[in-house]
Amino acid sequence: MGGIWYGKQLFLALLGVVVAERAAQQSPKFKTSKIQVANAIEALACWLALKQSDSDPRLRGREKLAGKQAKDFAFSLACKPGFYLTQPMRMQTVQPLLALGFVSAAAERFNLFSSTADGRNFVDAACNGYKPYKHDVVTHLTGWALGDHIDVESKELSDALSPLVAMPVLASQLLQERLQQGNTPDAERRRNAFAWIKIMKPGQDANALASGLIGTNHWHDIEVGAVFLALHDLAISALDAVEVGMGFECSIQDGTKKAATQLQNLKTAAQNFLDYEHTDRKDAVEFCNACVADPKTALQSLVRRDDTVLRLEGEKIKRGPAFLGKLIQASIDNLKTTGDTPVPPSLSHRFRNMYRLNLDLNSQIHEWLQARNQNDGGQNEQE
Numbered sequence: 001m002g003g004i005w006y007g008k009q010l011f012l013a014l015l016g017v018v019v020a021e022r023a024a025q026q027s028p029k030f031k032t033s034k035i036q037v038a039n040a041i042e043a044l045a046c047w048l049a050l051k052q053s054d055s056d057p058r059l060r061g062r063e064k065l066a067g068k069q070a071k072d073f074a075f076s077l078a079c080k081p082g083f084y085l086t087q088p089m090r091m092q093t094v095q096p097l098l099a100l101g102f103v104s105a106a107a108e109r110f111n112l113f114s115s116t117a118d119g120r121n122f123v124d125a126a127c128n129g130y131k132p133y134k135h136d137v138v139t140h141l142t143g144w145a146l147g148d149h150i151d152v153e154s155k156e157l158s159d160a161l162s163p164l165v166a167m168p169v170l171a172s173q174l175l176q177e178r179l180q181q182g183n184t185p186d187a188e189r190r191r192n193a194f195a196w197i198k199i200m201k202p203g204q205d206a207n208a209l210a211s212g213l214i215g216t217n218h219w220h221d222i223e224v225g226a227v228f229l230a231l232h233d234l235a236i237s238a239l240d241a242v243e244v245g246m247g248f249e250c251s252i253q254d255g256t257k258k259a260a261t262q263l264q265n266l267k268t269a270a271q272n273f274l275d276y277e278h279t280d281r282k283d284a285v286e287f288c289n290a291c292v293a294d295p296k297t298a299l300q301s302l303v304r305r306d307d308t309v310l311r312l313e314g315e316k317i318k319r320g321p322a323f324l325g326k327l328i329q330a331s332i333d334n335l336k337t338t339g340d341t342p343v344p345p346s347l348s349h350r351f352r353n354m355y356r357l358n359l360d361l362n363s364q365i366h367e368w369l370q371a372r373n374q375n376d377g378g379q380n381e382q383e
Protein backbone atom coordinates (compact mmCIF):
# COMPACT_ATOMS: atom_id res chain seq x y z
CA MET A 1 0.00 0.00 0.00
CA GLY A 2 3.04 2.24 -0.14
CA GLY A 3 2.44 5.66 1.39
CA ILE A 4 -1.25 5.09 2.19
CA TRP A 5 -1.88 5.30 5.93
CA TYR A 6 -5.52 6.42 6.16
CA GLY A 7 -8.51 5.59 4.02
CA LYS A 8 -9.45 9.04 2.78
CA GLN A 9 -6.23 9.29 0.81
CA LEU A 10 -7.64 6.61 -1.48
CA PHE A 11 -11.16 8.05 -1.37
CA LEU A 12 -10.16 11.59 -2.41
CA ALA A 13 -8.04 10.37 -5.33
CA LEU A 14 -10.73 7.97 -6.52
CA LEU A 15 -13.37 10.68 -6.11
CA GLY A 16 -11.32 12.78 -8.53
CA VAL A 17 -11.49 10.00 -11.12
CA VAL A 18 -15.25 9.56 -10.68
CA VAL A 19 -16.01 13.30 -10.83
CA ALA A 20 -13.84 13.73 -13.93
CA GLU A 21 -15.67 10.86 -15.62
CA ARG A 22 -19.06 12.26 -14.69
CA ALA A 23 -18.14 15.77 -15.90
CA ALA A 24 -16.88 14.40 -19.23
CA GLN A 25 -20.12 12.45 -19.66
CA GLN A 26 -22.22 15.54 -19.04
CA SER A 27 -20.18 17.92 -21.16
CA PRO A 28 -18.12 16.90 -24.21
CA LYS A 29 -16.26 20.20 -23.82
CA PHE A 30 -14.83 19.15 -20.44
CA LYS A 31 -11.15 18.43 -21.09
CA THR A 32 -9.63 18.85 -17.64
CA SER A 33 -7.44 15.87 -16.77
CA LYS A 34 -8.20 13.43 -13.97
CA ILE A 35 -5.00 14.49 -12.24
CA GLN A 36 -6.16 18.12 -12.20
CA VAL A 37 -9.62 17.19 -10.89
CA ALA A 38 -8.20 14.96 -8.14
CA ASN A 39 -5.64 17.59 -7.11
CA ALA A 40 -8.35 20.26 -6.93
CA ILE A 41 -10.58 18.04 -4.78
CA GLU A 42 -7.66 17.19 -2.47
CA ALA A 43 -6.82 20.89 -2.14
CA LEU A 44 -10.46 21.69 -1.32
CA ALA A 45 -10.62 18.87 1.24
CA CYS A 46 -7.48 20.06 3.04
CA TRP A 47 -8.53 23.74 2.91
CA LEU A 48 -11.85 22.91 4.52
CA ALA A 49 -10.21 20.74 7.17
CA LEU A 50 -7.49 23.29 7.98
CA LYS A 51 -10.21 25.49 9.44
CA GLN A 52 -10.54 22.90 12.22
CA SER A 53 -6.87 22.02 12.72
CA ASP A 54 -3.61 23.34 11.33
CA SER A 55 -1.31 20.74 12.81
CA ASP A 56 -2.74 17.33 11.98
CA PRO A 57 -0.34 15.25 9.83
CA ARG A 58 -3.24 14.06 7.67
CA LEU A 59 -3.47 17.55 6.17
CA ARG A 60 -1.27 18.86 3.38
CA GLY A 61 -0.65 22.26 1.83
CA ARG A 62 -0.76 24.28 5.03
CA GLU A 63 1.38 27.09 3.63
CA LYS A 64 0.12 26.84 0.05
CA LEU A 65 -3.53 27.16 1.08
CA ALA A 66 -3.02 29.84 3.75
CA GLY A 67 -5.08 32.94 3.13
CA LYS A 68 -7.25 31.41 0.42
CA GLN A 69 -10.97 32.23 0.50
CA ALA A 70 -13.99 30.43 -0.92
CA LYS A 71 -13.89 32.65 -4.03
CA ASP A 72 -10.41 31.32 -4.76
CA PHE A 73 -11.86 27.84 -5.11
CA ALA A 74 -13.57 28.37 -8.41
CA PHE A 75 -12.68 25.12 -10.15
CA SER A 76 -11.01 26.98 -13.02
CA LEU A 77 -8.51 28.29 -10.47
CA ALA A 78 -8.24 25.28 -8.17
CA CYS A 79 -7.34 22.91 -11.01
CA LYS A 80 -4.40 24.98 -12.25
CA PRO A 81 -0.81 23.82 -11.66
CA GLY A 82 0.70 25.72 -8.76
CA PHE A 83 -2.57 26.24 -6.92
CA TYR A 84 -1.78 23.32 -4.61
CA LEU A 85 1.23 21.12 -3.91
CA THR A 86 3.45 19.70 -6.63
CA GLN A 87 3.47 16.36 -4.78
CA PRO A 88 -0.07 15.81 -3.48
CA MET A 89 -1.25 12.71 -1.62
CA ARG A 90 -2.81 11.54 -4.87
CA MET A 91 0.61 10.52 -6.16
CA GLN A 92 0.82 7.80 -3.52
CA THR A 93 -2.45 6.19 -4.60
CA VAL A 94 -1.58 5.07 -8.13
CA GLN A 95 -0.47 1.51 -7.38
CA PRO A 96 -2.90 0.91 -4.47
CA LEU A 97 -5.96 1.96 -6.49
CA LEU A 98 -5.00 -0.51 -9.22
CA ALA A 99 -4.05 -3.28 -6.78
CA LEU A 100 -7.35 -2.97 -4.92
CA GLY A 101 -9.36 -3.11 -8.13
CA PHE A 102 -10.91 0.33 -7.66
CA VAL A 103 -9.69 1.43 -11.10
CA SER A 104 -8.59 -0.23 -14.31
CA ALA A 105 -5.92 1.00 -16.72
CA ALA A 106 -3.50 -0.27 -19.34
CA ALA A 107 -0.61 1.38 -17.46
CA GLU A 108 0.15 2.91 -14.06
CA ARG A 109 -0.80 6.42 -15.12
CA PHE A 110 -3.46 8.27 -13.18
CA ASN A 111 -4.91 10.02 -16.22
CA LEU A 112 -5.57 6.63 -17.83
CA PHE A 113 -7.61 5.36 -14.89
CA SER A 114 -11.22 4.32 -15.30
CA SER A 115 -13.26 3.70 -12.17
CA THR A 116 -14.57 0.17 -11.73
CA ALA A 117 -17.91 -0.83 -10.23
CA ASP A 118 -16.07 -1.68 -7.00
CA GLY A 119 -14.41 1.72 -7.03
CA ARG A 120 -17.70 3.56 -7.54
CA ASN A 121 -19.28 1.49 -4.76
CA PHE A 122 -16.47 2.57 -2.45
CA VAL A 123 -16.98 6.24 -3.36
CA ASP A 124 -20.74 5.91 -2.83
CA ALA A 125 -20.17 4.31 0.58
CA ALA A 126 -17.70 7.04 1.60
CA CYS A 127 -20.18 9.74 0.55
CA ASN A 128 -23.21 8.07 2.07
CA GLY A 129 -25.35 10.38 4.20
CA TYR A 130 -23.78 13.63 3.00
CA LYS A 131 -25.94 16.05 1.00
CA PRO A 132 -24.08 19.31 0.40
CA TYR A 133 -26.52 21.92 -0.92
CA LYS A 134 -29.13 19.12 -1.14
CA HIS A 135 -27.14 17.12 -3.71
CA ASP A 136 -25.08 13.99 -3.36
CA VAL A 137 -21.34 14.66 -3.17
CA VAL A 138 -20.42 13.45 -6.65
CA THR A 139 -23.22 15.45 -8.28
CA HIS A 140 -22.28 18.59 -6.35
CA LEU A 141 -18.58 18.33 -7.20
CA THR A 142 -19.38 17.56 -10.84
CA GLY A 143 -21.32 20.82 -11.03
CA TRP A 144 -18.35 22.57 -9.41
CA ALA A 145 -15.96 21.06 -11.96
CA LEU A 146 -18.21 22.14 -14.82
CA GLY A 147 -18.23 25.71 -13.52
CA ASP A 148 -21.91 25.71 -12.56
CA HIS A 149 -21.17 27.04 -9.05
CA ILE A 150 -18.47 27.71 -6.46
CA ASP A 151 -20.50 26.52 -3.47
CA VAL A 152 -17.71 24.97 -1.44
CA GLU A 153 -18.32 26.22 2.10
CA SER A 154 -20.65 23.61 3.55
CA LYS A 155 -20.33 21.51 6.69
CA GLU A 156 -21.79 18.58 4.78
CA LEU A 157 -19.14 18.89 2.07
CA SER A 158 -16.39 19.49 4.63
CA ASP A 159 -17.29 16.39 6.64
CA ALA A 160 -17.54 14.27 3.49
CA LEU A 161 -14.10 15.31 2.21
CA SER A 162 -12.12 16.17 5.34
CA PRO A 163 -9.17 13.86 6.09
CA LEU A 164 -9.93 14.53 9.76
CA VAL A 165 -13.40 12.95 9.61
CA ALA A 166 -13.54 9.16 9.56
CA MET A 167 -15.16 7.46 6.61
CA PRO A 168 -18.58 5.90 7.19
CA VAL A 169 -18.40 2.38 8.62
CA LEU A 170 -19.52 0.76 5.37
CA ALA A 171 -16.70 2.43 3.41
CA SER A 172 -14.14 1.26 5.97
CA GLN A 173 -15.54 -2.25 5.80
CA LEU A 174 -15.39 -2.26 1.99
CA LEU A 175 -11.77 -1.12 2.05
CA GLN A 176 -10.84 -3.79 4.59
CA GLU A 177 -12.48 -6.42 2.40
CA ARG A 178 -10.53 -5.27 -0.64
CA LEU A 179 -7.29 -5.36 1.31
CA GLN A 180 -7.89 -9.03 2.07
CA GLN A 181 -9.18 -10.17 -1.31
CA GLY A 182 -7.40 -11.37 -4.44
CA ASN A 183 -5.77 -14.56 -5.70
CA THR A 184 -2.49 -13.20 -7.03
CA PRO A 185 0.81 -13.73 -5.16
CA ASP A 186 0.93 -9.99 -4.36
CA ALA A 187 -2.63 -10.08 -3.01
CA GLU A 188 -1.79 -13.09 -0.84
CA ARG A 189 1.24 -11.31 0.57
CA ARG A 190 -0.80 -8.18 1.27
CA ARG A 191 -3.50 -10.24 2.97
CA ASN A 192 -0.96 -12.07 5.16
CA ALA A 193 0.85 -8.84 6.05
CA PHE A 194 -2.43 -7.18 6.98
CA ALA A 195 -3.40 -10.16 9.16
CA TRP A 196 -0.03 -9.83 10.91
CA ILE A 197 -0.45 -6.09 11.40
CA LYS A 198 -3.94 -6.52 12.86
CA ILE A 199 -2.75 -8.68 15.74
CA MET A 200 0.25 -6.53 16.66
CA LYS A 201 0.07 -4.93 20.08
CA PRO A 202 2.56 -2.66 21.88
CA GLY A 203 4.94 -4.68 24.03
CA GLN A 204 4.56 -7.89 22.02
CA ASP A 205 7.23 -9.57 19.92
CA ALA A 206 6.02 -8.72 16.42
CA ASN A 207 8.52 -11.06 14.78
CA ALA A 208 7.19 -13.99 16.80
CA LEU A 209 3.63 -13.12 15.80
CA ALA A 210 4.65 -13.38 12.14
CA SER A 211 5.19 -17.13 12.49
CA GLY A 212 2.47 -18.97 10.63
CA LEU A 213 1.24 -15.81 8.89
CA ILE A 214 4.22 -14.73 6.80
CA GLY A 215 5.74 -17.37 4.51
CA THR A 216 9.48 -18.06 4.52
CA ASN A 217 10.10 -16.48 1.12
CA HIS A 218 7.96 -13.47 2.00
CA TRP A 219 9.78 -13.00 5.31
CA HIS A 220 13.13 -13.23 3.50
CA ASP A 221 11.99 -10.50 1.12
CA ILE A 222 10.83 -8.37 4.06
CA GLU A 223 14.24 -8.67 5.71
CA VAL A 224 16.06 -7.86 2.47
CA GLY A 225 13.76 -4.89 1.93
CA ALA A 226 14.60 -3.57 5.38
CA VAL A 227 18.32 -3.83 4.63
CA PHE A 228 17.90 -2.02 1.31
CA LEU A 229 15.82 0.70 2.99
CA ALA A 230 18.69 1.34 5.41
CA LEU A 231 21.05 1.33 2.44
CA HIS A 232 18.99 4.03 0.72
CA ASP A 233 19.10 6.26 3.80
CA LEU A 234 22.88 5.84 4.08
CA ALA A 235 23.31 6.76 0.41
CA ILE A 236 21.34 9.96 0.98
CA SER A 237 23.47 10.78 4.03
CA ALA A 238 26.64 10.43 1.94
CA LEU A 239 25.29 12.82 -0.68
CA ASP A 240 24.18 15.21 2.07
CA ALA A 241 27.70 15.23 3.50
CA VAL A 242 29.07 16.34 0.14
CA GLU A 243 26.34 18.93 -0.46
CA VAL A 244 26.56 20.73 2.89
CA GLY A 245 28.85 23.73 2.57
CA MET A 246 29.89 22.91 -1.00
CA GLY A 247 30.76 25.79 -3.31
CA PHE A 248 29.95 25.79 -7.00
CA GLU A 249 31.89 22.57 -7.41
CA CYS A 250 34.30 20.21 -5.67
CA SER A 251 36.59 17.44 -6.81
CA ILE A 252 35.69 13.79 -6.39
CA GLN A 253 38.70 13.50 -4.11
CA ASP A 254 37.47 16.30 -1.81
CA GLY A 255 33.93 14.93 -1.86
CA THR A 256 35.24 11.50 -0.86
CA LYS A 257 37.05 13.03 2.10
CA LYS A 258 33.93 14.96 3.22
CA ALA A 259 31.77 11.83 3.12
CA ALA A 260 34.39 9.29 4.28
CA THR A 261 32.43 8.08 7.31
CA GLN A 262 29.12 7.90 5.43
CA LEU A 263 30.70 6.02 2.51
CA GLN A 264 32.22 3.46 4.88
CA ASN A 265 28.82 2.91 6.55
CA LEU A 266 27.26 2.60 3.11
CA LYS A 267 29.85 0.01 2.09
CA THR A 268 29.10 -2.10 5.16
CA ALA A 269 25.34 -1.98 4.55
CA ALA A 270 25.76 -2.78 0.85
CA GLN A 271 27.85 -5.86 1.67
CA ASN A 272 25.16 -6.89 4.14
CA PHE A 273 22.60 -6.74 1.31
CA LEU A 274 24.83 -8.72 -1.06
CA ASP A 275 25.31 -11.40 1.61
CA TYR A 276 21.59 -12.20 1.36
CA GLU A 277 22.25 -13.28 -2.26
CA HIS A 278 18.94 -11.71 -3.29
CA THR A 279 19.52 -11.64 -7.04
CA ASP A 280 15.95 -10.95 -8.18
CA ARG A 281 16.60 -7.21 -8.31
CA LYS A 282 19.57 -6.83 -10.64
CA ASP A 283 19.46 -3.04 -10.32
CA ALA A 284 19.82 -3.31 -6.52
CA VAL A 285 22.72 -5.75 -6.85
CA GLU A 286 24.42 -3.45 -9.35
CA PHE A 287 23.97 -0.49 -6.99
CA CYS A 288 25.42 -2.44 -4.05
CA ASN A 289 28.40 -3.62 -6.08
CA ALA A 290 29.22 0.02 -6.80
CA CYS A 291 28.87 0.88 -3.10
CA VAL A 292 31.33 -1.81 -1.97
CA ALA A 293 33.98 -0.61 -4.41
CA ASP A 294 36.56 1.99 -3.43
CA PRO A 295 35.13 5.25 -1.96
CA LYS A 296 35.81 7.25 -5.12
CA THR A 297 33.91 4.80 -7.34
CA ALA A 298 31.08 4.61 -4.82
CA LEU A 299 30.66 8.39 -4.67
CA GLN A 300 30.82 8.73 -8.45
CA SER A 301 28.03 6.17 -8.72
CA LEU A 302 25.88 8.00 -6.13
CA VAL A 303 26.27 11.40 -7.77
CA ARG A 304 25.66 9.95 -11.23
CA ARG A 305 22.44 8.34 -10.01
CA ASP A 306 21.33 11.51 -8.24
CA ASP A 307 21.95 14.07 -11.01
CA THR A 308 19.45 16.41 -9.36
CA VAL A 309 21.05 17.87 -6.25
CA LEU A 310 24.57 17.04 -7.37
CA ARG A 311 25.88 16.44 -10.90
CA LEU A 312 29.01 14.66 -12.08
CA GLU A 313 31.14 16.24 -14.78
CA GLY A 314 34.34 14.33 -15.29
CA GLU A 315 36.24 14.45 -12.01
CA LYS A 316 34.14 17.33 -10.68
CA ILE A 317 30.97 17.34 -8.60
CA LYS A 318 28.82 20.35 -9.48
CA ARG A 319 25.57 21.82 -8.22
CA GLY A 320 22.38 20.39 -9.65
CA PRO A 321 19.02 22.16 -10.08
CA ALA A 322 17.83 21.08 -6.60
CA PHE A 323 21.04 22.05 -4.80
CA LEU A 324 20.55 23.79 -1.43
CA GLY A 325 23.92 23.47 0.26
CA LYS A 326 22.36 22.74 3.61
CA LEU A 327 20.28 20.10 5.31
CA ILE A 328 16.54 20.55 5.50
CA GLN A 329 14.10 18.90 7.88
CA ALA A 330 13.07 15.59 6.40
CA SER A 331 9.49 15.26 5.18
CA ILE A 332 7.35 13.00 7.37
CA ASP A 333 4.68 12.53 4.75
CA ASN A 334 4.69 8.84 5.54
CA LEU A 335 5.25 9.42 9.29
CA LYS A 336 8.48 7.44 9.00
CA THR A 337 9.34 7.67 12.69
CA THR A 338 9.86 4.18 14.02
CA GLY A 339 9.07 4.27 17.73
CA ASP A 340 5.35 4.98 17.62
CA THR A 341 4.09 1.58 16.43
CA PRO A 342 4.82 -2.03 17.46
CA VAL A 343 6.19 -2.71 13.96
CA PRO A 344 9.88 -3.70 14.13
CA PRO A 345 11.81 -0.46 13.49
CA SER A 346 14.09 -2.05 10.88
CA LEU A 347 11.20 -2.77 8.52
CA SER A 348 9.98 -0.59 5.71
CA HIS A 349 7.75 2.36 6.56
CA ARG A 350 5.08 0.59 4.49
CA PHE A 351 4.41 -1.76 7.39
CA ARG A 352 4.03 1.16 9.80
CA ASN A 353 1.67 2.79 7.32
CA MET A 354 -0.36 -0.42 7.17
CA TYR A 355 -0.52 -0.44 10.98
CA ARG A 356 -1.88 3.13 10.95
CA LEU A 357 -4.31 2.29 8.16
CA ASN A 358 -5.72 -0.51 10.30
CA LEU A 359 -6.18 1.98 13.14
CA ASP A 360 -7.97 4.35 10.78
CA LEU A 361 -10.31 1.65 9.46
CA ASN A 362 -11.25 0.82 13.03
CA SER A 363 -11.86 4.47 14.03
CA GLN A 364 -8.80 4.57 16.30
CA ILE A 365 -6.44 6.82 14.34
CA HIS A 366 -7.54 10.12 15.90
CA GLU A 367 -6.86 8.96 19.44
CA TRP A 368 -3.56 7.40 18.37
CA LEU A 369 -2.42 10.67 16.74
CA GLN A 370 -3.37 12.65 19.83
CA ALA A 371 -1.37 10.33 22.08
CA ARG A 372 1.54 10.41 19.67
CA ASN A 373 1.54 14.19 19.54
CA GLN A 374 1.53 14.41 23.33
CA ASN A 375 4.43 11.98 23.58
CA ASP A 376 6.65 13.80 21.10
CA GLY A 377 5.65 17.33 22.06
CA GLY A 378 4.14 18.06 18.65
CA GLN A 379 7.41 17.59 16.78
CA ASN A 380 5.95 15.42 14.02
CA GLU A 381 3.85 17.94 12.19
CA GLN A 382 4.18 18.22 8.45
CA GLU A 383 3.57 20.69 5.65
